[in-house]
Amino acid sequence: xxxxxxxxxxxxxxxxxxxxxxxxxxxxxxxxxxxxxxxxxxxxxxxxxxxxxxxxxxxxxxxxxxxxxxxxxxxxxxxxxxxxxxxxxxxxxxxxxxxxxxxxxxxx
Ligand code: SF4
Ligand code: F3S
Numbered sequence: 001x002x003x004x005x006x007x008x009x010x011x012x013x014x015x016x017x018x019x020x021x022x023x024x025x026x027x028x029x030x031x032x033x034x035x036x037x038x039x040x041x042x043x044x045x046x047x048x049x050x051x052x053x054x055x056x057x058x059x060x061x062x063x064x065x066x067x068x069x070x071x072x073x074x075x076x077x078x079x080x081x082x083x084x085x086x087x088x089x090x091x092x093x094x095x096x097x098x099x100x101x102x103x104x105x106x107x108x
Contacts, residue, residue: 003056005060010093011050028074051097
């Protein structure tokens with residue numbers, strides 16, 4: 001599966017959701033996740049993210065491995081919040097794009 005990682009937190013640009021053929025993105029307050037059981041590994045979303053936050057699970061950057069489990073867990077928790085259409089990014093997205101270690105800010 002593909003995984004949404006750290007740089008999505010506090011940015012949530014949502015360009016990714018538009019291209020997913022199986023609509024497997026789920027939304028929380030300041031982060032999105034991919035349901036790994038629904039993702040068909042098409043890779044279409046990866047280049048769409050302006051924050052480069054999406055990786056194949058084999059290529060998740062070192063130190064961000066916990067996001068693999070987090071996408072599985074939160075896609076269940078946020079199952080009612082399927083998102084398929086782009087909306088405005090979070091207001092401070094540009095300032096937060098590229099800031100390291102944003103897991104501490106992830107809201108549930
Ligand atoms: Fe959807 Fe394809 Fe991205 Fe998986 S890799 S989340 S199926 S767009
Ligand atoms: Fe997040 Fe990038 Fe999608 S910032 S919402 S993974 S376009």
